[in-house]
Amino acid sequence: MLDAPVLVLIDLEDQAGACAPTGPALELLTAARRLSGDVVALCLRAPDAPGAAAIAGAGASRLLVAELGDRSALAADAADAVVAAARAVGPGAILVVSDYRGKELAGRASVLLGSVAVSDAADLEEVDGELRASKLVLSGSWSTTVSVAPQAEGTPIIALRPGAVEAEAQPGAAPLEAEALAVEPAAETAAVELVSRESASAATGPALGEARTVVVGGRGVDGDFDLVRSLAEPLGAAVGATRVACDEGWIERSAQIGQTGETISPRLYISLGVSGAIHHTSGIQGAGTIVAICDDSEAPIFEMADYGVVGDVTEVVPQLVEELERLRG
Ligand SMILES: Cc1cc2nc3c(=O)[nH]c(=O)nc-3n(C[C@H](O)[C@H](O)[C@H](O)COP(=O)(O)OP(=O)(O)OC[C@H]3O[C@@H](n4cnc5c(N)ncnc54)[C@H](O)[C@@H]3O)c2cc1C
Structure with missing residues (x-):
């Protein structure tokens, strides 16, 4: 196990009036629990009470909330929040979902933190204090494993593919008190304006x-x-x-x-x-x-x-x- 916390970026979704963690976000919490006994969740807006309970139930021991509003959809803003959380928490690893935004923010945040990023990871484990992330490359014909030593290379950011881990609830979790996290956006981040945001109209069923x-x-x-x-x-x-x-x-x-x-x-x-x-x-x-x-x-x-x-x-x-x-x- 890592002797530092693991920071997990939790995406939230609005469903039937509730604001709860997405399925892949809960998977990340399970993956994080296998790496460290101390898991810190970061949300880019406040979850509702059942959402916070789900985050606690999936294994988080702290909940940070950076209120980014609609800008949470932008990779640069999300990366600034991840960097602010990393500086506050001092994690041994950071986990994000490997989707379009997750991959972009992983790269950006790793540059800002002077560390490394691995995207599209399909498997993740800790071996002797090092993180080993496996991914499929060359149109899926090869599986490669990269090894990262958090002490030597800074806090690694791993973008884990949805479905890579089966989410498991942790019974008897204590409720979490949300802690506000202040984020000072970088000048480059503030220069980007969010013009509009809409969901694909034809999308039905799960993503x-x-x-x-x-x-x-x-x-x-x-x-x-x-x-x-x-x-x-x-x-x-x-x-x-x-x-x-x-x-x-x-x-x-x-x-x-x-x-x-x-x-x-x-x-x-x-x-x-x-x-x-x-x-x-x-x-x-x-x-x-x-x-x-x-x-x-x-x-x-x-x-x-x-x-x-x-x-x-x-x-x-x-x-x-x-x-x-x-x-x-
Ligand atoms: C650079 C490049 C990138 C590409 N990227 C992608 C990509 O991202 N994704 C992608 O999907 N493709 C991509 N393609 C296209 C890809 O090469 C194939 O042309 C495409 O995947 C074939 O789609 P298909 O299986 O629907 O059609 P087909 O290859 O035409 O296959 C249709 C199959 O359905 C069967 N069939 C016909 N009627 C019936 C029936 N009534 N009941 C049961 N079976 C039936 C046929 O026998 C056939 O086997 C890319 C191509 C290039 C050159």
Whole structure:
């Protein structure tokens, strides 16, 4: 275990009137608990009481709140807050979620702290006082492990991929008293103006990068994303797509998975009418179980699938949905 605290940047989401930590943020707290007995949570706005209880229940022993308002979405502002918290707490490591903002702020904060950043980590452990972070590189064909010594290289910032760790609650946690953290934004940060902010209108269900289950539609669904959603909804899954499906305008570009789209690591990935081109599969190397439904038995997706169905999606998917309904009564 590290003999210094681990600082964790906690993203909050508004759901049904509540302001609570996101699933990936709770995963970070579990990862932090495995590194140190002292876990400090940093929020960029105040969570509500159940949100603070969830943060305590996931293992944080302190809660810092830097009130950034809407600017918390900007990597530069978030990085300034992380740096201010690091100076206040003196952590042995800092964990953030490896999404677009997390990766950018990790790089920026590590420069400001004179330390190192590792992004896209899929695994993280402490060995003899050093941190070892593993990540997939070269389109997922190699796994590499980097080792960082916090004493020698300053406080490392690790951006951990959603789904890398299973969040575990810690029973009997004491409630946390939020401590206000003052953040003095750097001149470069203040020079950036937030013009507007809106969520993608077409997004429904869980966010693609955070979802435990993802159902993906390819060219084989022939534009019928209602078919994809008919399976995604009962599974509580996010809907993804291949580039072809996005190029065709069947779904918004943000749903694209692969080399030039999102990298995902769900527990379960189900593809419908996807051939499995390397440009697509490089984005799913961190997936747990892979299920493919495709009418071409020679399609490369079957080489990496744990379960495969050779068949027409318009016939197989309705049967699958019916079976799910039957099993759930
Ligand atoms: C530089 C570069 C970057 C790229 N980046 C990405 C990326 O980020 N993400 C990405 O996805 N692609 C990317 N691509 C494109 C990629 O190479 C493939 O063209 C694309 O992934 C193929 O998509 P697909 O599987 O939907 O289509 P196809 O390869 O055409 O496969 C469709 C499959 O569906 C099957 N099918 C057809 N009808 C049915 C049916 N009724 N039922 C069941 N199966 C059916 C077909 O037999 C076929 O196997 C990139 C390409 C380049 C050059």
